[in-house]
């Protein structure tokens with residue numbers, strides 16, 4: 001039996017009606033283990049103008065590198081109150097702010113525990129003007145494991161930096177999304 | 191230990207491209223660099239799961255969120271959430287948002303000269319049941335103008351957001367209504383290349399669930415990406 005996949009359509013300019021009351025700007029409740037991080041950023045279109053009607057959704061493992069999902073068979077610690085899902089809406093300046101914990105390393109594409117992925121957050125982006133969502137990742141700065149990460153290594157070296165957040169003087173992490181242009185963010189297909 | 195089976199790539203032409211110039215906003219927002227192909231790892235195969243405590247029972251009914259009933263044609267919308275293999279997707283979060291009967295969104299950016307309805311917000315959520323069924327009660331949204339091109343009107347539509355069981359299944363789409371003459375002029379609808387895939391975005395009149403003297407019903411089944419068959423399933427299929 002094979003059914004025809006439903007086509008994606010844009011969220012349109014009024015997506016906040018659906019997603020504002022269900023935003024999840026704080027991914028990790030109190031008591032969850034790990035290094036607390038705040039990721040802020042802005043989203044820019046091909047003219048360098050801020051995108052004010054975007055929604056970012058994030059999905060991540062906990063600090064032990066375990067996903068709250070039955071398909072994750074890794075023998076790592078699961079935390080009851082950690083779903084790992086975030087949803088933030090762009091503000092009038094195209095900015096967003098996500099508070100979470102830095103995820104641990106998770107198994108790589110072959111599932112081999114010796115070849116884990118560098119800590120990362122999986123991201124999908126919706127907005128007016130996107131007929132289907134964009135898929136990308138946020139990696140962490142000063143992370144030795146980035147060099148061997150099996151996904152980062154599929155990205156042309158010159159563009160890898162678009163996936164790695166930068167450390168701001170105030171300690172927050174900065175990760176901007178450029179839809180087009182010389183700094184165009186790397187988007188995935190999978 | 192190996193990772194679970196990945197989800198299948200979308201079938202040729204069932205999905206719109208990012209760049210579709212007839213829909214003007216895509217021009218400055220579509221990526222210009224090729225997408226980087228990556229394997230599905232645990233990070234893509236897993237995704238947020240939801241349960242009954244995430245959704246209030248009342249959220250299925252968009253007509254009961256205020257003191258009075260909203261104006262407009264009352265309707266039921268129901269359907270099944272399945273994967274491409276025909277398997278139900280149970281306990282999945284289904285989110286819906288829409289304009290009111292006059293074609294106006296309760297949103298600060300919507301300046302269409304049509305009345306707001308104090309009894310209508312236009313957002314609802316449900317979880318699918320064990321068989322993948324969902325159901326909403328709402329009112330039929332109106333068509334609304336947008337400035338994409340001269341005399342541009344969006345056909346009446348509901349916005350649907352679906353979470354499957356992995357982030358790779360994430361989908362946001364729109365449901366349209368049968369017989370709407372505006373569909374033939376709508377760049378969003380027309381952005382879906384495959385005729386059959388495009389037609390699948392149009393709901394069907396649902397006589398069975400239409401309630402006499404009360405409300406018309408529409409049916410809209412939604413298909414998420416399915417998984418590659420496991421070697422074992424392939425064996426089963428050959429029997």
Ligand SMILES: [Fe+3]
Pocket residue numbers: 012014289344347349
């Ligand atoms: Fe709309």
